[in-house]
Amino acid sequence: MKNLKKAIALMAAFAVAASVLLAAPTVKAEWEGAEKAATLEGEIQYMHSGDDYEREMYAGVFASYMELAPNVKVEQMYVPSDYYTKLQTLASANSLPDLFWMGESGIRQYYEAGMLYDMTPYLEEYPQLTEDIIDGVLDYGNFDGKQVAFPKDWTSYVMFLNLDLFAEAGVEVPTNDWTVDEYKDIAAKLTKMTADGKRVDVYGTAINNYRADWINWMGNFEAEWFKDGKSNLSDEKALQGLGVMYDLVQAGSAPSPGTVSSTGDSEDRLFIIGKVAMYPTGRWGIPSFRAECDFEWDAVEMPKGTTRVCPFICSMVGIASTTKNPDAAANVLSYQMSDEGLVQVMGSALSLPVYNDLMANEDYCNTPPSAEPFINSAAYLGSDSQLAAAQTGKWSEYNSIIYSNLSDAFEGNVTLEEAAKNIDEQANTTLFAD
Amino acid sequence: MNNATTVKRGLTLRQKEAITGVVFIALPLASLLVFMYYPIIRSFIISLYEWNLLTKPTFNGIGNYQTLFKDKVFLTSLWNTCRWVITYVPMSVITSFLLALLLDQKLKGAGFFRTLYYLPVVAPIVVVALLWVWIYNTDYGILNFLLEKIFHLDPIGWLTDSRFSLFAIAVMSVWKWAGYNMLIFLAALQGIDDSIYEAAELDGVTAWTKLIYIKIPLVMPSIYFVMLTAVIDAFQMFTEIFIMTKGGPGYSTYTVSYYLWSCAFEYSKMGYACAMAAVMFVIILVVTLIQNKVMDRQVRYDV
Numbered sequence: 140m141k142n143l144k145k146a147i148a149l150m151a152a153f154a155v156a157a158s159v160l161l162a163a164p165t166v167k168a169e170w171e172g173a174e175k176a177a178t179l180e181g182e183i184q185y186m187h188s189g190d191d192y193e194r195e196m197y198a199g200v201f202a203s204y205m206e207l208a209p210n211v212k213v214e215q216m217y218v219p220s221d222y223y224t225k226l227q228t229l230a231s232a233n234s235l236p237d238l239f240w241m242g243e244s245g246i247r248q249y250y251e252a253g254m255l256y257d258m259t260p261y262l263e264e265y266p267q268l269t270e271d272i273i274d275g276v277l278d279y280g281n282f283d284g285k286q287v288a289f290p291k292d293w294t295s296y297v298m299f300l301n302l303d304l305f306a307e308a309g310v311e312v313p314t315n316d317w318t319v320d321e322y323k324d325i326a327a328k329l330t331k332m333t334a335d336g337k338r339v340d341v342y343g344t345a346i347n348n349y350r351a352d353w354i355n356w357m358g359n360f361e362a363e364w365f366k367d368g369k370s371n372l373s374d375e376k377a378l379q380g381l382g383v384m385y386d387l388v389q390a391g392s393a394p395s396p397g398t399v400s401s402t403g404d405s406e407d408r409l410f411i412i413g414k415v416a417m418y419p420t421g422r423w424g425i426p427s428f429r430a431e432c433d434f435e436w437d438a439v440e441m442p443k444g445t446t447r448v449c450p451f452i453c454s455m456v457g458i459a460s461t462t463k464n465p466d467a468a469a470n471v472l473s474y475q476m477s478d479e480g481l482v483q484v485m486g487s488a489l490s491l492p493v494y495n496d497l498m499a500n501e502d503y504c505n506t507p508p509s510a511e512p513f514i515n516s517a518a519y520l521g522s523d524s525q526l527a528a529a530q531t532g533k534w535s536e537y538n539s540i541i542y543s544n545l546s547d548a549f550e551g552n553v554t555l556e557e558a559a560k561n562i563d564e565q566a567n568t569t570l571f572a573d
Numbered sequence: 574m575n576n577a578t579t580v581k582r583g584l585t586l587r588q589k590e591a592i593t594g595v596v597f598i599a600l601p602l603a604s605l606l607v608f609m610y611y612p613i614i615r616s617f618i619i620s621l622y623e624w625n626l627l628t629k630p631t632f633n634g635i636g637n638y639q640t641l642f643k644d645k646v647f648l649t650s651l652w653n654t655c656r657w658v659i660t661y662v663p664m665s666v667i668t669s670f671l672l673a674l675l676l677d678q679k680l681k682g683a684g685f686f687r688t689l690y691y692l693p694v695v696a697p698i699v700v701v702a703l704l705w706v707w708i709y710n711t712d713y714g715i716l717n718f719l720l721e722k723i724f725h726l727d728p729i730g731w732l733t734d735s736r737f738s739l740f741a742i743a744v745m746s747v748w749k750w751a752g753y754n755m756l757i758f759l760a761a762l763q764g765i766d767d768s769i770y771e772a773a774e775l776d777g778v779t780a781w782t783k784l785i786y787i788k789i790p791l792v793m794p795s796i797y798f799v800m801l802t803a804v805i806d807a808f809q810m811f812t813e814i815f816i817m818t819k820g821g822p823g824y825s826t827y828t829v830s831y832y833l834w835s836c837a838f839e840y841s842k843m844g845y846a847c848a849m850a851a852v853m854f855v856i857i858l859v860v861t862l863i864q865n866k867v868m869d870r871q872v873r874y875d876v
Contacts, residue, residue, distance in 0.1 A: 224838050228626075230626065248625060248627050248841065249627060251627075252625075252628045254627060338712050339712070395733065397730070397732065397733035397821065398711055398712070398730075398733060400706075400732075401706055401711060401714075401730075401731075401733055402710055402713070403703045403706040403707055533840075535839050535840050536839070536840040536842075539840070542821075543820065543821060543827075544823065546821040546823060547735070547821070547823030550734065550735075550821075550822040552822055552823060553823070565645065565646075569644070
């Protein structure tokens, strides 16, 4: 009897192990830094933001790293809110953690203050870091030929679709090759009024007064919206791009951002509750959509203008120049960026790997929604204007100028042309005067 | 023989009391110096520098101040702040005073209404702001619904139309804070001796005359205090804007405090933000001194 129980227990254990192994994600390449990790020692502080889910994911990454580097202790500094204020405070006190996250547009200030370690030699030591990396993503962390920050991931900007609303309205679901004109047309068809005809019940689409939207739409019309170190939103092509957002609001196919915020809500919530049929946003929206949408949904690429540009939205990782243990810090980064490290993070679908080969792998770019729009957008990621504006180190204030003036236009207080003129005038006389 | 007031260690009672007094005030004095006066002085010094927190501050003289008065956003913010003070302070003081007058009547249930009017004060500002965001909602808000039903008015974008946004927030703030000043006024009104009213009634004065010649003069110290603090608070208005409009649409609800916060913590322009704080300090000081001069004549503490 005892033997039978033992046999059953063994079989059960085997079944569990087999299922875990079968379900385990495929790690394409062995991590190249394992041998060195075993020889390293010391303590590394790693500071990052994000939600509680991300905190847990990174806790997992650090735990598995520490198994390979038994003499290295990674201290996770998780900052759920006011991340950049806290980072600046630490920088000001000369107490930066060894590794920390920064937005793709906020690196210059840290670089100019000499606070970032030049990790260029480590790119040579760990070739896997840059092997098959998506074109252009390294540029955002490269200053004067020095790689001072590394893109840990990126997030594609796509259009999410409520398929039930399409079916209800009898409108054909767009495919990845759709155009801006088709988008406007579909948005109008999907917009539904309330029974009394006085208010909009379901909006065809929504816009965000947010950098990803501006960069996407202006880029889709080949606009050089930041040119020769100056703001250039009055450019005809930039106006054409921003005009897509403006026209949708004017036509009533999309709520103005002010209207949405005056509900105390946000555009993504409206999509989740079925009040917006098509919603452009980044991959970060997927976990909420998966958990909360009680309708069929999918995603397609953003509609094409004269071309396509996907904004580069990313968190970069920097190593503090004050680190006492750059070797261990680089080793941790190398592990985080390895297939083994990334697979623990990408399952969440919050972001995408910066490596082309991993983009096509379901374990790193999982579904739903369809992976194709995300994979395709890697081919047109970023633009010269975005890179130049990001590297001025003044993006935050420039961003605020654009936001404030465009909000005035979207609420109908000024025309789009007036708003763009104000933006250029204000930015070029204050921020980019020299 | 030792003096009765001399203690064993040679200290007199007076000296001992003096030491005790110094010890007692040392902690609050130290915290006042460290957390109040030092930051104020330091802020003035930083305002003369360009400093992004990351690099070493570079001396800029009065450069930040010169830039400030050419900065359209600052000038708009300053104008909005003045509009806010002019709109909010009278609305707030008058509403509070009227509520206090109502509650000063010896009516049944006055305690209930006092609690009711005070409730918004204890409600978190975030909750209140979100509540009013819904009241003001263009399409589904109750305010527009009532205006449409009663006056057949088209929906008004209370928070999205730059003509109304600042006023709309002011109304919300009055609702939120009226109960606080109301209590101060009520305490003052209830402190008036009944014999004064009785004497006035014997002379046959009307309720209006009683208000003008008895109540207002006698609560003037409270009015003075409320006006002073309301003006100072109004100049520093930030939270409501931050939650409800983020300064928009456009720059229509940008106030100096909001712009100052943006410069300091979003754009990392600490020197510039400190220059703004210094200008605000001077403005508030001047306005307070003027208020002091004008209102002090009206205030009598000896009644």
